[in-house]
Amino acid sequence: MGGAEVIAIQPSVLTADASSVGILEERMKELLGEASQDGIILFIDEVHSIIGAGRREGTTDMASLLKPALARGDIACIAATTDNEYRRFIENDPALERRFQPVRVQELTAEQTLNVLLALRDRLAKQRNVQVTNEVLQWLVKFAQRFLRNRYFPDKAVDLLEQCVAYALTQDKKIVDISDAETVAQRMVGMPMDLTQRLTSLREKLTEFPLLTPEDTETLLNRLEVTVRGLDLRPARPDIVLLLIGEAATISARLAEIIAETLFGAAERIVAIDLSQFTDPSDKNMLIGAPPGYTGYSESLPIHQLLQTPWCVVRFENVHACHPQVRRLLAQAFSDGFITDSRGKKIYLSDTVVILTADIPIRSQRTAGFQRNDNQTDNTVRRAVKEVLGEDFAKQIDIICHVSAPSDKMQQWIENKLLAEISKRYLEQGMNINWDRSVVEWLLSHSNTLSDQHELEKWADENICLLLVRQLKDTKTKLPVSLLIKYEEGRFHFEISEKGEE
Incomplete structure (x- = not known):
């Protein structure tokens, strides 16, 4: 491509005011005539939009006008689209698909993204007169990789860098330091960046208003001490999967509010889904969406809230009442750390706290007085959970609470x-x-x-x-x-x- 001139075309510009027969054809003829010259490469972004573009009754569309020139090799053309649009539009037009050689552009690695930021930093320093240290660039890459899972490198890291420079300009600063980067990052995700502070706040809140027993509270906090830092053996999983049964199930709403407020910065960061409605195998479509061509395919679902706020508490109520296929789907999502909707988009659970409730009868193992055999009780609870929810689902549960806090x-x-x-x-x-x-x-x-x-x-x-x-x-x-x-x-x-x- 050395020495070649790349010309980007927009289908919407070519089809504008082309209501009369022959106008689009004339424009495409002139465009293809110029593009057939040596050293010219056409670039079409969102190439799926040319299918059907400009079509009127008795006329053809841009895609059909482009195919003959591509087949004869008269022009060089680079087109871009997403995987979803390629499958939905391009693959359904075999005549257009075979004119192109698919080249999948993979997401950059963290190391490659850092090199991109290094190059961009020098340009921003000349344009804005703001310096960014190597330490800040490395922090931005790590933060984007850890917290912005729904976006891709290098875009999410570049966005963070540009926002940091813009913030420094508003503060009349010439150098961006770590504190500036943390401020910008906190605004972007909407929650405090100090993990120690967040965990301390959660401990204080649960101590002030105890909802779980001291033992269950300590187990919950110890688990979160590791997982919210991403230092557990399987960081892709949710930070914790907590099952509340028996009398403990009554405090699920309040517990979710406390965790959302202290860990994620707002009590509203809760996604609640009642699984008692998912009693049929096909009801899993209400969770991940209907297949293409069916009613509701393009509708937004409660689980899609995780795309906007992936740092939240997810409450699945009444998991005992849903169909086993729905539970298998959730068990796989807890294991992998994401759930794939009907459009093929991954919805990550990696930065969530999952709270489950279920109506599971537990035979009391209490002895006389106030003592109890904890090991025997825990084993009884685990067996009851496996019997009702299934062994595969039970394996994904980190903590089971069946007794609420003393009063x-x-x-x-x-x-x-x-x-x-x-x-x-x-x-x-x-x-x-x-x-x-x-x-x-x-x-x-x-x-x-x-x-x-x-x-x-x-x-x-x-x-x-x-x-x-x-x-x-x-x-x-x-x-x-x-x-x-x-x-x-x-x-x-x-x-x-x-x-x-x-």
Whole structure:
């Protein structure tokens, strides 16, 4: 190609205003006449778009006008398209396909991409007067390889470099350092880059509001300590696959919110899929998409949210209720670290935390008192999971939790925070409230079904504070009063004594 002149053509320009018969043919004749000269190479990007382009009733399209010149060897032509478009359009037109010699352009390696960045850095330094160190370039390549799996080298690394230079210009800096690169990267992925800080925040949150038992919490955190850094033996897998069964299944929503908020920067980074709807073998199409030609082929699915936010929590609810073929598909996805949709696109799970819930009965192995045989219980749980979900699926599960956290800290929060705050507010109105133990137990029983403290506060507002407001109206003429509140026989009971009677 040395000394050749490459001319890029756009099909949309050639077909513009070519509504009359003969206009497109005349333009193509002139174009092919010029392209047939020595040293001229035509380049057509998105070549699949020439199929059907400019076709009117009784006329032909660009592809048909181009084929004779290609067959005779009159012109040299380079065309580009993606694998998907090649299969969908070019392969379905054998006459056009055989005119070209397919050459698949492979993605650059990390080392090759670094060389591209080195060359681009010198050009940016001349244009923008901003220097980028070798250390930053190496960091950008590693970051792009680790976190931007849905994009390709060198594009994703080049994009990062250009954004770093642009950020330095806005800050009136002449040199891009690691802190600048981390700031740009954090904005791009939308989550903190400090892994230690993220894991510490998760530990503090689970300690403040325990959802799992201390043993399960520690196992979860220890696993994430390794996997979120990509230092496990199979980094392509999800960071963790966690199964919640029994009473632990009730806290899946809140646990997902805490992990999403602390690890991934936002509580909204959750993809929730209810598998109870996937009861037929064909229902897997609702997960990966319908085959080409079927209704729903081009529709966006919940799993496609991972293309925009691959760093998130994925909740698969009711995995026991779906068809075994769907579970086999998920087991393969957990093993490989990605799921391939009906259009052939890989959707990566490598940077996700997967939370599963299932209704699996477990025979209690508890002994007298508060002790239990942990090994015996764990083996019983594993056997039950294998029986219901299948052995292949069970192998992909890292942690199984079937017992929720003890309620000691929740009880302390209810007594010392929730009820104490209510008492404080009504004391200002002249009502001294004392809470019977039955109220605390009633609130504890409902805390298992609510996702967090905020939900419990809201629930208490609707069920307790409303009654207290009505009671305040009834006793307004007798204030100040002392009020003992009990919960018996499914309702609240108020024992009132005027202050002078105490």
